[in-house]
Amino acid sequence: MLDDSQIIAMLNQRDERALTVIREQFGTMCFQAAYRITGSREDAEECVNDTLMAVWDSIPPQKPDRLAPYLASLACRKALDRFEHTHRQKRGGSRFTSALDELSDVIPSSESVEKQIEQRELSAALEKWLRALPQIHRRIFLRRYYWSESVRTIAQENAMSEDAVKMLLMRLRKKLQKHLRKEGLL
Amino acid sequence: MKPLDLMKALYDLPEDLIEMPSGIEEDHSESPVRGEGRAANVQAAPAAQADTDAPVGKRFGYTILPYLLTAGCTAACIAGFGLIIRFSHGNEIVGTQSEIPISVQESVSSMTTAVSTGERAVLTAITETHTVQQTVTVTAEDRTEPVSVTETDAVKEPAAAMTAMQTEPLLLTETAAAETQTEPLPLTGTATAETQTETTVTEPPPPVYEMGDVDMDGQITFVDAALVKIDVHYAHNSSEAFTNGVLTDKQRLLGNVDGSEADEYGVLTDEDAEIIYQTAKLRRWYETELTAEEYAGNSAYYQSQERAYTEEMLLQSDEIRKAWYQSFQDADQLYKRMAIATYGTIIEYDDSSRPDPDAAWDMDYIEKAMEQFGKRYSMEDFYQMADKVRLIFREEEIK
Structure with a gap:
């Protein structure tokens, strides 16, 4: 069992065994992260492979402090790409679809907002907004929209009613919308 | 800009903002999907764990659920019965999950307990008619292994049974859970879990609820609470449970404490108020x-x-x-x-x-x-x- 620093050291030394270790230690996690988005086992497995490629390509030069969230993030991005590719038209069936649908009221339509906003500006604004949130609100928001957790699960883990979670998420979306407008991103 | 752009922005967030949820964890179980296909090879399921001090519950999502499946709890769930799962260590309850059928897997997977590595934990699953116990040992190699499964008869007084189970020593055998749980429970409906063959079961007697009390430690001891997620407070919102007639009016009322659920129940009695009070107390x-x-x-x-x-x-x-x-x-x-x-x-x-x-x-x-x-x-x-x-x-x- 290797810790993060050992695995990263292997990657820095271009030791391909690092990928085997990562798959063993984080493969399930990456799969789950991807599966929640794609809703497809096959796609999620592909995303795990893509994630391994991505981590090989990105470390070095990247030096993540914690490997798990770094890998999860990579897996999510790969899954998002795959989701975008395979779901040109929205389909039901995954919690991610539902989460995405909820976010659509933050950004109502592609016609009504500026398409040329840089993604990194949006990410920076999002980060700024998230950091300003109370921790519990930030956690719940990320559980829902980063991890595509079900409202029920979120409610359970935070000892809240589902209604309370839905209400909080609605308010957070509104606040986010307001923040993005304030930042000139909407 | 599309909502997807916002999602992409989310996945560009720095790592320090990202907290790993319990459902997506650094787990090393063999099956990548919760509970999927694990019952058949339940003994092989446990795998090495990176953090020997990690709560056992973090692995329960993948290693305990199959035991529940093989123990018949899935049949109970499919039949529309509630389920309460208790993780106990010695005489101390270290975690309680009461759940209704539809999301029992998520409930179990999100359970976190404080059982230490190398010690034994007792998992207790209680349906309306049956109680199933599962003892698991977290070995020095930090594995969760099934030790024995004890299934009681129909529980007429579940509260007492639950209390007793906390203290009764469990049989220790080397038999895998999958082998010890071969008989379907007498439940209504058709069990269709992938870990079981299709089984039509008989209708159980109607449940008898007795209002009890709650001790000052907040431990649930009354049966009404067993089907209602009183500490986590959401299971009562299940329309499925309502439809199946599992929840009583009183239990449904609990769901309306925050005005969140519709029902036809129109009159609040002193007993209702008492239930709400107990809920609040919990x-x-x-x-x-x-x-x-x-x-x-x-x-x-x-x-x-x-x-x-x-x-x-x-x-x-x-x-x-x-x-x-x-x-x-x-x-x-x-x-x-x-x-x-x-x-x-x-x-x-x-x-x-x-x-x-x-x-x-x-x-x-x-x-x-x-x-x-x-x-x-x-x-x-x-x-x-x-x-x-x-x-x-x-x-x-x-x-």
């Missing part, structure tokens, strides 16, 4: 209740701040909630009910930060509902009603 939020004046002030403040939200929510509010209010023809009942509901809202939201806009939202909604009912009562009347309810609870608490 949540341990009763200590931080607001006075009516504080609440009125907060409500006014947030009404001004959150009017837009309220308006939107009124438009978006689901038909169930509307129907709930409209089902009351008697305004007295309505206000009494709302007083209870809002009291629940106050105590529910008050533990984090107050004043809380969510509580104010409910108040705002109540105002709207009052308009609908012709303003037979003023808001002051309502606050007085809420205070009366609060006094009832306080008197009960003193007793």
Whole structure:
């Protein structure tokens, strides 16, 4: 069992065994992260492979402090790409679809907002907004929209009613919308 | 910009912002999907764990669930019965999950306990008619291994059975759980879990509930709570459970503490109030209740701040909630009910930060509902009603 620093050291030394270790230690996690988005086992497995490629390509030069969230993030991005590719038209069936649908009221339509906003500006604004949130609100928001957790699960883990979670998420979306407008991103 | 762009931005967030949820963890189990295909090779399921001090529950999602499946709990769930799962260590309950069928897998997977590595934990799953115990040992190699499964007969007095199970030593065998759980439980419906063959089972006797009490440690000992997620407070919202007739009116009432669920139940009795009080006590939020004046002030403040939200929510509010209010023809009942509901809202939201806009939202909604009912009562009347309810609870608490 290797810790993060050992695995990263292997990657820095271009030791391909690092990928085997990562798959063993984080493969399930990456799969789950991807599966929640794609809703497809096959796609999620592909995303795990893509994630391994991505981590090989990105470390070095990247030096993540914690490997798990770094890998999860990579897996999510790969899954998002795959989701975008395979779901040109929205389909039901995954919690991610539902989460995405909820976010659509933050950004109502592609016609009504500026398409040329840089993604990194949006990410920076999002980060700024998230950091300003109370921790519990930030956690719940990320559980829902980063991890595509079900409202029920979120409610359970935070000892809240589902209604309370839905209400909080609605308010957070509104606040986010307001923040993005304030930042000139909407 | 599309919503997907926002998602992409989310996945670009720095790592320090990202907290790993319990459902997505650094787990090393063989099957990448929760509970999928694990029962058949339950002994092979446990795998090495990186963090030897990690809570056992973090692995329960993948290693315990198959035991539950093989123990017949899935059959129980499919049949529409509730389930309460307790993780105990010695005589100490280290975790409780009460759950209704539809999301038992998530419930189990999110369980976190405080059992230490190398020690033995007892997992107890209780349905209305059966109790299933699973002993697992976290070995020095940090594995969770099935040791034995003990299944009791139909539980006529589940509360007593649950207490007894905390102290009774369990049989230790080397038999895998999958082998010891071969007989289907006598439950209604058809079990279709992938870990079991299709099995039609017989109808069980109707459950008998007896109101008990709650000790000062907040331990659930009354059976009504067994099917209702009283500490986590959401299972009662299950429309499936309502449809299946699993929950009693009292239990459904619990779901309405925060005004969140529709039902046909129109009268609050003292016993109902007692249930709500016990719920509040379990949540341990009763200590931080607001006075009516504080609440009125907060409500006014947030009404001004959150009017837009309220308006939107009124438009978006689901038909169930509307129907709930409209089902009351008697305004007295309505206000009494709302007083209870809002009291629940106050105590529910008050533990984090107050004043809380969510509580104010409910108040705002109540105002709207009052308009609908012709303003037979003023808001002051309502606050007085809420205070009366609060006094009832306080008197009960003193007793």
